[in-house]
Amino acid sequence: MLPRLSEGALDGHKKLGSSSSGERYRLLVSDGVKSNSFTMLATQLNHLITNNSLSEHSIVQIKRYAISMVNNGGSQKRVMVILNIEVLKPGSEVGKVLGNVSSDVSKPEESASANSSVTPPVVNASNLPPQNNASKPAAKPAAKPSSLNESINNGIASTCIDALSPYQNRWVIKARVSFKSPIRTWSNSRGEGKLFSMDLVDESGEIRCTGFRDQCDKFYDMIEIGKVYYISRCQLKPANKQYNNLRNDYEMTLSQDSEIVVCNEESQDIPTIQFNFATIGSLEGKQKDELVDVLGIAKTVSDVQTFTAKTTGRELKKRDVGIVDENNDMITVTLWGNQAVDFDGSSNPVIAIKGAKIGEFMGGKSLSLVGSSMLQVDPDLPQAHKLRGWFKSVGSSEESRSLSKTTGGGSMNGPWATFKEAQENRYGHPDCPNMFITKATVHLIKAENALYKSCPSDGCKKKVVDQSNGMYKCEKCQRDYPNFTYRLLASTNLVDSSGNQWATAFNEEAEMLVNAGTQELGELKEKNNDEYMEKIGQAAFKSYIFKLRMRLENYNVSKILNRISFLPLICLLINLFINKLQDENRLKATIASIQPVNYKTYIDHLFTKIKTIANVK
DNA sequence: CCCCCCCC
Numbered sequence: 335m336l337p338r339l340s341e342g343a344l345d346g347h348k349k350l351g352s353s354s355s356g357e358r359y360r361l362l363v364s365d366g367v368k369s370n371s372f373t374m375l376a377t378q379l380n381h382l383i384t385n386n387s388l389s390e391h392s393i394v395q396i397k398r399y400a401i402s403m404v405n406n407g408g409s410q411k412r413v414m415v416i417l418n419i420e421v422l423k424p425g426s427e428v429g430k431v432l433g434n435v436s437s438d439v440s441k442p443e444e445s446a447s448a449n450s451s452v453t454p455p456v457v458n459a460s461n462l463p464p465q466n467n468a469s470k471p472a473a474k475p476a477a478k479p480s481s482l483n484e485s486i487n488n489g490i491a492s493t494c495i496d497a498l499s500p501y502q503n504r505w506v507i508k509a510r511v512s513f514k515s516p517i518r519t520w521s522n523s524r525g526e527g528k529l530f531s532m533d534l535v536d537e538s539g540e541i542r543c544t545g546f547r548d549q550c551d552k553f554y555d556m557i558e559i560g561k562v563y564y565i566s567r568c569q570l571k572p573a574n575k576q577y578n579n580l581r582n583d584y585e586m587t588l589s590q591d592s593e594i595v596v597c598n599e600e601s602q603d604i605p606t607i608q609f610n611f612a613t614i615g616s617l618e619g620k621q622k623d624e625l626v627d628v629l630g631i632a633k634t635v636s637d638v639q640t641f642t643a644k645t646t647g648r649e650l651k652k653r654d655v656g657i658v659d660e661n662n663d664m665i666t667v668t669l670w671g672n673q674a675v676d677f678d679g680s681s682n683p684v685i686a687i688k689g690a691k692i693g694e695f696m697g698g699k700s701l702s703l704v705g706s707s708m709l710q711v712d713p714d715l716p717q718a719h720k721l722r723g724w725f726k727s728v729g730s731s732e733e734s735r736s737l738s739k740t741t742g743g744g745s746m747n748g749p750w751a752t753f754k755e756a757q758e759n760r761y762g763h764p765d766c767p768n769m770f771i772t773k774a775t776v777h778l779i780k781a782e783n784a785l786y787k788s789c790p791s792d793g794c795k796k797k798v799v800d801q802s803n804g805m806y807k808c809e810k811c812q813r814d815y816p817n818f819t820y821r822l823l824a825s826t827n828l829v830d831s832s833g834n835q836w837a838t839a840f841n842e843e844a845e846m847l848v849n850a851g852t853q854e855l856g857e858l859k860e861k862n863n864d865e866y867m868e869k870i871g872q873a874a875f876k877s878y879i880f881k882l883r884m885r886l887e888n889y890n891v892s893k894i895l896n897r898i899s900f901l902p903l904i905c906l907l908i909n910l911f912i913n914k915l916q917d918e919n920r921l922k923a924t925i926a927s928i929q930p931v932n933y934k935t936y937i938d939h940l941f942t943k944i945k946t947i948a949n950v951k
Numbered sequence: 952c953c954c955c956c957c958c959c
Binding site for chain 2: 518520522524525527528529531544546547574576577578587639641642643644645646648650652654668670691695696702703704705706707740
């Protein structure tokens with residue numbers, strides 16, 4: 335059994351060339367007696383070198399590592415890949431090589447002697463585990479594996495994914511499948527075929543593996559997401575970063591010789607997935623089509639929208655989810671198909687996505703899931719739990735900074751206020767906020783004028799004049815139409831615990847309140863006015879979360895003003911009167927969006943409010 | 952050797 339802990343001193347490092355995912359560092363470590371120059375830092379720990387926290391002469395505790403067999407100029411070398419390391423004392427405070435370091439244990443001829451006596455390290459001896467054989471090579475030299483099964487039976491140490499490269503082909507990895515694509519076929523000028531791909535992870539890193547044609551047939555069924563496999567003899571090639579954001583410079587392809595054997599033993603030490611989260615704010619500076627991993631809490635969730643793709647004619651379903659992180663940055667993520675239909679955002683789940691694609695819309699940034707993206711809802715990650723805590727105490731009640739521009743649709747993102755608070759804080763007045771969220775109940779909707787006949791032309795909502803000859807005139811378009819479109823403009827009285835507020839509900843929102851389509855309501859009104867009134871009446875006494883937009887209505891006022899401007903004195907008087915009017919009566923409210931009451935979020939909001947009040951007193 | 956991934 336390999337030890338899990340070791341301590342020693344770092345006596346230098348060397349950059350091993352650069353690549354798209356950065357440098358790889360080779361370290362010289364010693365325990366004061368022996369040294370090992372065949373030590374590499376897992377690339378995800380490179381920041382320790384670049385930020386100089388793992389400097390020369392540092393005393394370190396190596397908490398986790400993997401041993402990898404590497405072919406070095408014809409001879410096998412054991413390479414220690416450091417996966418988790420803690421700096422106990424910075425190199426600047428040590429300033430020299432400790433102990434009398436003579437031999438390098440990575441040299442095979444020294445293996446036997448190094449193995450025969452385990453020497454405790456001289457460095458930081460007070461803090462040592464009972465035994466330290468981190469740099470101890472295996473007793474028997476590694477046999478050349480003739481087959482994967484034989485290798486496994488002989489207990490041949492597996493290579494870690496992070497150490498794979500095209501320059502070495504004798505390896506076995508033990509890895510978990512974190513993702514498996516469906517089988518896809520292709521046909522282009524270079525030929526046709528089918529393929530699938532899977533993502534493999536171990537403690538050291540991750541890599542994508544693709545199987546074409548025969549290999550697709552041979553291996554597809556045996557691969558199960560979440561299971562651990564021994565895999566050997568695949569081809570390695572540079573990863574195409576355009577389609578693959580796994581943290582590896584290479585990707586691999588299954589070949590004729592490839593072998594995959596399921597690993598049935600417990601493998602809890604092998605992670606299930608590896609995320610490399612970017613903060614939502616950082617996505618602003620990223621390129622369109624880049625793939626990123628993100629973590630956020632689903633603050634806003636749209637309904638499923640169904641539409642037909644212009645290019646393919648296929649019917650598409652999508653759902654937009656607004657996710658926020660602890661910086662209170664928000665971005666819209668689009669889910670597609672069944673994932674969109676099945677997604678339940680009602681409890682504001684934490685969402686982790688691996689490989690979401692960055693999109694641009696209306697000058698904002700958005701994210702979209704693509705074929706290779708992985709979505710996890712409420713993942714059991716420390717960052718996810720932390721994020722949930724932040725959301726409960728702070729995030730749910732604050733307005734987020736959204737990187738995405740949406741086309742209406744109405745997101746429930748904004749400061750909460752009661753009607754009384756909105757009035758007291760002069761919402762809608764110049765230099766005051768104009769949007770707020772509140773839980774309120776519909777008191778009544780004025781049914782009489784809720785419906786009007788509007789211009790049928792796209793985008794024009796102007797009320798038409800019935801010419802009584804079967805034609806309808808739109809004064810805005812300067813045209814007569816043989817038809818019209820019903821539209822809703824419903825004056826709605828809302829009540830909350832602090833008071834009441836008149837607000838206008840337009841088509842979409844009014845339809846939600848009345849629970850009927852606009853056209854349907856129009857037809858009902860034509861057919862049976864009593865039933866229509868009854869239907870509108872049924873909207874009363876139902877509670878929702880509303881987003882209201884307040885604004886000072888002075889359009890009509892200025893029009894009046896223009897007409898009477900020839901009489902300066904009267905104008906002045908009226909102006910005074912109007913100012914009074916504007917301040918007290920002409921504040922118009924519009925229902926910007928409506929959502930069913932999510933009691934969890936609502937109670938979170940109330941708790942936050944109670945805490946604020948408690949702190950003030 | 953694929954690499955399309957949709958809409959406003």
